[in-house]
Structures are given as structure tokens and as C-alpha cells.
Amino acid sequence: MKVSVLALVPVIAVVDDDASIRDALAELLEVFEFKCRVFEGPESFLAAHAQGQFDCLITDLNMKAMNGLQLQQRLSAIDPGLPVIFISAQSDSAARSNALRSGAVAFLSKPINDDVLYRYIISALNGRSSD
């Protein structure tokens, strides 16, 4: 796999306002042997964000103040190369097609399968490394 040839361990950002989901994702990414940083909401993520700092973003769709789609819009301007994976508790088809049209790698519905998530992260990282 191409991942093994990368010199650095990829860093993945997680944005979710639910602490239990955030923590569970962090643990899962750790056992996948990725580096991970978690954020409570889009604002704190954007504040910490600098171009090239993160290799992939996993974000919740429904959040206070700014939702996942709005975050995606913002990133398309400041960090267009950052691959985004959405996770949502709702299978909202409008939001889904909106996200995918705007270039999201995947739109996963909760609860999510670990293998599926892993495959999408790898494909996201590969897509980014091939840019």
C-alpha cells in the first residue's frame, strides 16, 4: 500500500460536538495508527487550522452555529486540497448529494463500520498524495 511509503504518519482532524463520538473516533484512528486531533466544533477547528497541517477531515454534519456543509464551503476556499469525510446520524439525501457534489470523499451514516471508514480514509489519503 502506498500509505507505508509515506515518510510521516498522516494527521486526521475530527470535528464533532458529541464527546462520546469524538472520543470513540479518536480511539479508532489510534488503533488504525493514524495521528488524530479532535475539535468540538467548526470554529475551534478553523482556529487551529493551517494549510497542510491536516491530511484528512472527518466531520459531523449537524452541529450548532455552523454545520458540516458550511465548514466544507469555508475549507474549499482556504484549503481546497483537504479531503473531507462526513458522518451523520441522519441519512439526509439532499445534504448527502450536496456534500458529494462539493467534493467530499464520503458521506457515512451513523453507526459507521470501522473497515468502511478505514477504506475511505486510505482512499482520501491516496487521493491527496497523488495531487
Place this chain on the structure above:
Amino acid sequence: MELADYATDSVIRYDLEGNIQYSNAATETHYGWKPTAMLGRHFSDLMLEHAEASMLWEKLFRLGHWQGPLRRRSHTGGAINANVRLAIRHDGLGNPLDVIEYSAVSANVAASSGASASQIAALGRAACWQFSLKRVRHLLDPANAQLSRGATADEWCPDRWDTLLTAVQVTDVNDEAVQLFGLPADRDRVIDRPVASLWPEQSRAALGDLLTALAAKTDAEPETREIPVVGRLQQVVLTGWRAADPRCPDTVFVRVEATLHAPNAVIELEASQNRYRNLISYLPIPVWQIDARAAGRIFDRLIAGGLSDMAAYSEEHPELVDLTCELVQVFDVNDEAMALFGGKERSEFIGPVAYLFAGTPGAARRVMLAHFSGIRNHVEELKVRTFDGRLIDVLLLMTFPVPGERLDTTLLMMIDNTAHLEAEAKLRKIEADFSHAARLSTLGEMTTSIAHEIKQPLAAILMNAQTSLRYLRKAGPNLEKADQLTSRVVESAQRASDIIDRIQDMARNRAPTYALLGLNDIVRQCLVFLRHESEDKNVVINLRLEPNLPLIRGDRIQLQQIIVNLIVNSIQAMKMAPHTRREIYLETSLDESDHVAFSIRDTGIGIATEHIEQIFDGFFTTKEGGLGIGLAICQSIVNAHGGTIEAANHPDGGAVFRFSIPTKNSDAAASNPTSSKYPPLHRQAY
């Protein structure tokens, strides 16, 4: 008219036309007319002057009553001076029945010239009682009398005269006795009753003494007892004798003669008694008339003995309550009372009052305490057991006589509450059903939010379990990690389970349960449900909860229902508002009248002015597919909690809903839904 045959006065009964229907043995003694010879004759045949007879008869019907000296015609045609009293008798409805004459030949003709008017009046006024001593033989035995007197060591035990006069039965009375003693006009309500309940208080001892003396006699010689004053009567003379007929060994007669203070007092008394009796018989409320004097005597003796705390005393001596229930007697009931209890015979109702209180433990004691306390009225709700075995809810109203009134009559009324309480229960059921329907409808509108809320912990569980498996399946299993992750699985599973419990609480149809609650906690619990609903609709909820609010008494689910309903309404009201202006302000506070208040303000389009009046009406809705019961239910819940709810438009736009509920300390909390519809004002504090 067996009794009249023993009377020493002449007694004649006429029909309304003056035809003689009956005369007694004394008629023959006085005038020489044999009873058989009298039948078929007319009032005028007994008079010297026919003209005077018809004038007198006319006068009698004008006044209802006549008395005075008359010159009578004997059977031989001679003149006899007599003192005569004529009275019209009436049936239960007040219609004239017949005319009764009492007369005696005046020994001294000078009496007619008016030596003593009151003496003459008294002559025609002999009230007669017939008693049976059958049940008192053993009591009247001089040896036993001593014994029973010795046994009354306890001050509240009935005294000797109570015991004796309760056992002596009335077997007959004449109309004079009915009038003079104010007895029930219906003779069935007198016959076979203990004389204790009918005889005036002040002359109990004289009667008891007379009966004791008569019982000791073997012949029919009369005994007399004189009492100077009894109520309005003066120079009361009781004359008693045993029946001469050996076939009735237990029968005694007592004749009562007296002078009245006021000559017309008896007539007035009679008139007022008749009015009173008719009033009660036709009252459309079940009425019991009770003689509670026996209880009064017990109380008097206890007070004389220094007792003041009857509540404590009756607690220690429950037998006192039982005894009082036995001694206090029902002596009359009306038809409504008989219908309420499903009784067929009036006699079933006459006797000790115990049966009235048998359905509610403690009621007899409360009534006794009320009587003891000297208050005039006692009101309480109770269950009574009817004669046909039903248990019914009634409101009991008792009026105890106060000095100056007839102390022998305590009035007891019952108002049937069963139908009312059943209707109330049905109404509560319907309200609960509507409330339930409204909750289900609100839950239905929140399904996405609920699904989201449950999926969150499930997603966390799944991820943690998968991560944990990966650690366990590694070459060197990381047990520490697995332990940590499994603990999180447990936490999240608990969270999911709590959410499902809350939804089930809302979805279940249940009776409200009242507990002390913090309004802020309830608001926070509601927001758990609604967080995703609001996020989904891009509504920002601003929260300002007043810390340290006093607790309120209420039903958690119902209060949650109101708040959830108001928030859902606001979220829906803002569907049309631009995204930037979708805000809800929730606030709790304590107002000046010690009510805890909740208010919600949105930035929606507000309430149309023409709708603001109807907004809490049932089935009023502006929502397509809406049931229109949400706000009506909110209002009924708030009212049931003793509070109020109101709707208005905010000056800066949007609708404001505000409800307030009394805290557990404020006065209004006393009128919470568990209290009855009868104002507490009228209740006795026990």
C-alpha cells in the same frame, strides 16, 4: 283509641260535619251517653241550643281550635256544665281530618264565671302516654337498681335514668301528648320507641322515679309526681297507674297535666312544628333528624369532670365513640333519605346513628368532636354503606342545635356525590387521553430528533467495540485499552437506555404523579430531546435559567410536555424566518407572587392578532395537519398545577408564551388538583 278508654276525660271524635264517630267510656260517666248510643249522633245533639252549636262549629273551623265552658245536654235532656276543648286534626299534608273533643264536667259551676282561666284551660289538656315496662323489669328491681348505680363509676357512662328510659318503650300516646311534647305527627314514629328520646330533658328524673314507683306496685292505684316548672309549663303533675287488666302486666299509663305560661304557646308551637315537619318531609335533600342529647349529657359530665381535650380522650377511649353512636338516635328521616339508602321501611332508619358512619372509619369520631366543640355546622365528605349494599360518596352536612333552639333535634343531610365524582373521573380520563394524544403528536413531530439522539450513543458503542476488538486481536493484546473502551461502551449504552426510557415516559398513557421538582432541571431535560431538532432547523436556543429557584409540586412528564410543546411550536413557527434570525430565548424566573415562571420567545412571525384570543382553545390550529390540541392541553396542565399560561407578541417581533406555577410554599399551592371542589373554608380542622 284503646288509650282514650282509660282516660278520665270524655273524648269524642267527630267527622268534619260534626257526626260522632267515637266516644270513650268517660263520656258515659260525664254525660250518661253510652258509646253505642253516641254513634250516628251529631255535635248539636250534645248542646242545649242548636244555634249555639252551629255558631261554635263555624268558629272552630275559623280558628282551628276552641275551648271554654259549655252547657251540655245530658242523655236525659238536662243541662250539664262542662269545660270543653275542640281541636281539628290534620293529616300529613295539612288537610283537616277530623275533630277531637276533650271535656270534663265542671264540679263547680262557678268555674264558668272565670275564677281562674288558666285552671280551666288546663283541665281540658291531659296528655296521656302508654308505656311498656317489659324490657325494664330487671332494671326496676330495687336490688338491681342499686347495682347499676354502683356500676356507673366512669363519669361518661349513661346514668340510671338514661338506662331506664332507653329501655321503656312508648306503646301509645294521645294527640294531647303529641302536641304538648312536640312529638312526630305520624304516630308510627312514636310507637315502640324508647321514651328517652321523646321525653323532655328537665323532667327525666320525675318520670324515671314515677315509673320505678309504679313498677314496685301491685295494684292500679295512681301515683303522682309534681314538678314546678318545665320549660313553658308550670305546675306539671304526672299521674301514673298500672293497667288494671291482668293480661297486660307491663303496661302503665302516665297522664300529664300542666298550666301554660302563655295560653297560646301550645298552638303556636304546634303550628311551627307542623311547618317545620312539612318543610323537612318535602326537602329535596335526604334529611335525618337525630336526637343527640344523650351525647350532650355525656359531654356535660366529661366537662364537669375537667376534660378539655376531647380529641386525645376519644383516642384513648374508642369505646366512648361506640357508645355515643348507640345512644344518639335517628328519630325521623324523609323520603329522600330512604331513597338514598335504598330502604323500604322508615323503621329501618330509626334507631342508633351508627349505620350512618359505618362506611367511613373515623367519621363518627370526627362528628362527635365537632359536636363536642360546640360548633353549629359540620361538613365532611364520606362514603356510606347503603341498606342494599352499595358504597356511595356523599357530602355530609350536620347542624347541631344551639341553646335557644330545640336541643332534641340535630339535623343531618347528605348530598349524593357519586354521580358527580364519577363524571369528574370520566372527565379526568378524557383529559388524560387528550394529553396523551398531544404528547404522541409532539413525539411524532420529533422523530428525526429522537432517532438522532439514540443513534449517537449507538454509534459511539459500535466504534468503541470495534476498536476494542482490534486491540484484543493484536499479537500483544492491549487489555488496558480494551478495558477503557469497554467502560465507554457501558456508559454509552446507559445513555441510550435513558433516552429510550424518557421517550417511553412521554409515550405512555399514565395518571399524573405529583412530586417536588426543579423547573430548571425539567427545562434541561427537554433540551436533550430538542437539541437536534433545533440544530436541524438551524434554530439557536438561548438559555437563561434563574439559579436557586424554589421547588414546585407537579408531574414531571406533564411539565416536560408543556415545555417541549412550546419549543416545538416555536421551532415550527420559524420555518419561514430567514436563517440568520432563527432564535429562541428560554427563561426561568421567580415572580413577585412567589410563582416560578417559564417564558419562551421566538423570532418567528408572531401570532395573528385575530388568533390570540382563541389560541388556547381546543381544536384551534393554523398548522396543516395539526390536531389543535397542543396549547389547549398545555393550558389544562398548567391550570391543574394551579398556574396560568398566557400568549402575546413581543414588541421586537415573534411570539412570547409564559406560564407560571405556584411554588410548594405559596398559598395557591393549596388548591392543587388533589384537593376537592369544596372550598377548604367550610371544612373543620381536626
